[in-house]
Amino acid sequence: MSTPSPLLARPGAVEGGGADAHVASHYGDPFREQRVLAEGQAVVDLSHRGVVTVAGPDRLSWLNTLSSQLLLGLRPGQSSETLLLTVQGRIEYSIHIVDDGTTAWLITEGGEAAPLAAWLERMKFMLRVEVTDATDEWAVLGATGALPELGTDVVVWEDPWPAVGVGGYAYSTVEAGSHPGRERPWFEYLVPRGALDTTVTRTGLALAGSSAAEALRIAAWRPRPGFETDEKTIPHELDLMRTAVHLAKGCYKGQETVARVHNLGHPPRRLTFLHLDGSQHTLPVAGSPVLSEGRTVGRVTSVGHHYEMGPIALAVLKRSVDASADLLVQDGDELYAAAQEVIVAPDAGQVVGRATGFLRAPR
Structure with a gap:
């Protein structure tokens, strides 16, 4: 419209x-x-x-x-x-x-x-x-x-x-x-x-x-198309395997990649939830880089001001980023301290041979 x-x-x-x-x-x-x-x-x-x-x-x-x-x-x-x-x-x-x-x-x-x-x-x-x-x-x-x-x-x-x-x-x-x-x-x-x-x-x-x-x-950690997604996004990175993918259905375009990453590999990136420092009384814009030890390790995808939690965001990070690392979000000259809450686990995927773990199997 x-x-x-x-x-x-x-x-x-x-x-x-x-x-x-x-x-x-x-x-x-x-x-x-x-x-x-x-x-x-x-x-x-x-x-x-x-x-x-x-x-x-x-x-x-x-x-x-x-x-x-x-x-x-x-x-x-x-x-x-x-x-x-x-x-x-x-x-x-x-x-x-x-x-x-x-x-x-x-x-x-x-x-x-x-x-x-x-x-x-x-x-x-x-x-x-x-x-x-x-x-x-x-x-x-x-x-x-x-x-x-x-x-x-x-x-x-x-x-x-x-x-x-x-x-x-x-x-x-x-x-x-x-x-x-x-x-x-x-x-x-x-x-x-x-x-x-x-x-x-x-x-x-x-x-x-x-x-x-x-x-x-x-x-709610809910991904939105065009916000958390870009031209490289695969479903595993955003935890969309839980609601949008059926792992036991027949063939469809892209199924080989979905199965290969799920069974044998790891998604290259992972969705994470960020608690942002609200002391600046401003919010970074979506697309702002996320930094760890001075290196860009991802980008903010969605930003909001929650009525109870204060400034919050979703971000897509490289899988290799330490899940306990303190992060910074950079918007121009402004830096916002950000604490991670892991959504997609760094070791997500590679379920073949996985004896234990926190991932939920198909019902």
């Missing part, structure tokens, strides 16, 4: 920038918006996201052959996450998918809908599928709980994060029950774009800006 959201006309709305342009970053009170969103009492305008629909009787079997997740037998209303990879196993598209029984709904980052639809169109061959970029007709709302006023027939995607799905594998160091993502249930609702404003009013909930949603996402 290239036009601003109508919700920017709401009192106090301040438009976001970059990938979150055209929706409100906040409505005047970012920390309060975080609190009410975390409590399930707010809704977030995500109408800058892209929506692609795939209809036809072959839709799920077709998408299954193309992507990293097992989609055969996806029940109506069941949510999943899948990736389209390059031959080298690098992430090309990251997709939130839910099927309503006749149509598969694919939610993407805003700039990805048109190229994704075009890519899928080229892969149709003789199959009975119909691909549509539906971004102009449908908008996305985010929330941490149910929105009962929208009715029971609304299409809703429920984030599987951080559960380890069937065929998945956890690369993080924490037990599933103590993963911080457990504190952030997340739902994305598809609503008619023309009714976006009235739909939000009908929920009776407060509006929270994208910065509130981002802070909760970062605290």
Whole structure:
């Protein structure tokens, strides 16, 4: 969508920038918006996201052959996450998918809908599928709980994060029950774009800006396409093996790399969570280099100011970085002390022959 959201006309709305342009970053009170969103009492305008629909009787079997997740037998209303990879196993598209029984709904980052639809169109061959970029007709709302006023027939995607799905594998160091993502249930609702404003009013909930949603996402260690990913990213580096990859499904593009790194190798980089020094009262920008002993060892990918934890960030580091090392984030002349909290373990991967360890095997 290239036009601003109508919700920017709401009192106090301040438009976001970059990938979150055209929706409100906040409505005047970012920390309060975080609190009410975390409590399930707010809704977030995500109408800058892209929506692609795939209809036809072959839709799920077709998408299954193309992507990293097992989609055969996806029940109506069941949510999943899948990736389209390059031959080298690098992430090309990251997709939130839910099927309503006749149509598969694919939610993407805003700039990805048109190229994704075009890519899928080229892969149709003789199959009975119909691909549509539906971004102009449908908008996305985010929330941490149910929105009962929208009715029971609304299409809703429920984030599987951080559960380890069937065929998945956890690369993080924490037990599933103590993963911080457990504190952030997340739902994305598809609503008619023309009714976006009235739909939000009908929920009776407060509006929270994208910065509130981002802070909760970062605290949940949840990767976001275009933020934690770049042209070299493989799923292992971001702990996406738990929700977006099925290790026992049939062939798909990139599967050889996924299997080889998982079974015999290690991902070259690892996602980590950073607690930032807040004494400067500023935040480094995403993309800022992360330093260890004067050397650049990675980059900050997402930054937020959490209403309880203060300044936080996600960063992608070289696998070789000591997990206990003190780090610095450099933004121009400013240096921010950063304490690591390991997400993807330095020895993640190479599961063949692994007798013990903290990684979670497929169920």
